[in-house]
Each structure stands twice: as C-alpha cells, then as structure tokens.
C-alpha cells in the first residue's frame with residue numbers, strides 16, 4: 001500500500017479519474033478530459049489537471065474534492081497542480097463522456113473551432129450561438145433553437161427543440 005516514500009500511483013489515478021465534475025456531475029474528470037497526469041513526488045501524490053476554461057470557478061472545488069478523496073484513501077498531502085497549456089478543448093470530452101451527457105439529456109459539444117497554436121492567450125467566446133445545428137438529445141430533431149446563451153453554468157447554453165418542444169442544455173464547444 002502507501003508507504004512513506006512510494007505512493008501507489010495507479011491506485012491514486014483511479015481515484016482521481018473517478019472524481020465528478022461539479023458543473024457536469026454526470027461526468028468524471030476522466031470523461032471530461034481534464035486529468036493530465038498523476039505522479040508521485042517524495043511519496044506524495046501530485047495530480048495535474050487542465051481547467052476547462054480560463055477562470056473556471058469549478059477549479060477550486062475540483063482541487064478540494066481531489067484532495068479529500070485521495071486523503072480518504074490514505075494519500076495524505078496530495079497536491080493538485082494546474083496546467084493551462086495546451087488549453088482544454090471540448091474535443092477532449094471522451095466518447096464515454098459524450099454518451100453520459102446524452103443520457104442525461106444534455107447535447108454534447110460539436111467539433112471545437114480550429115485554433116492557431118502558439119499565438120498567446122486563446123480567445124474564448126462563450127456567448128456565441130452554436131455554429132452547427134444541435135440535435136435534440138431527446139428526439140434527435142435538428143430543428144432546435146437557442147433560448148439562452150448561458151445555462152446553469154457558463155459552459156452550457158439552453159436550447160429548445162421545435163419538434164418535441166422540450167428545452168435542453170447543450171455543452172458549448174470551445
């Protein structure tokens with residue numbers, strides 16, 4: 001198990017992967033694609049994550065949750081580091097994550113807009129309407145319209161399906 005000088009990195013990674021995202025609680029950090037690395041330094045676990053977008057208020061909550069769950073499992077003094085480059089893109093949400101979003105009635109993001117690398121800060125425009133038609137997660141209709149640029153969190157928009165008339169959330173691509 002965990003000794004003073006060598007931490008069980010695979011076990012710690014399993015715990016870190018399973019931590020839920022506070023904004024999209026049906027997704028784990030692994031589903032969301034924000035877990036960069038789990039390593040051991042001087043017997044302490046170090047978890048590196050990439051925040052989903054600049055200034056994401058969920059980041060502190062994720063770090064707290066990671067430290068709590070790791071300490072519960074015997075990994076005392078775990079550190080959480082953030083790595084902001086390369087910037088997270090919604091393309092990193094795994095196929096399993098997209099399946100879970102859909103199952104929760106949330107439309108997964110489409111392909112992220114192309115980025116030009118190495119040109120300084122990445123401009124993020126969370127207010128733009130989806131570039132393509134978003135399929136209704138309930139009936140699959142493409143006849144949908146955005147009703148609010150922001151859902152419960154800044155990374156989501158609200159849409160309404162004109163076929164089944166149900167409102168639904170949509171994770172923006174960026």
Ligand SMILES: [Zn+2]
Pocket residue numbers: 136137138139140141161162163164165166
């Ligand atoms: Zn529908």
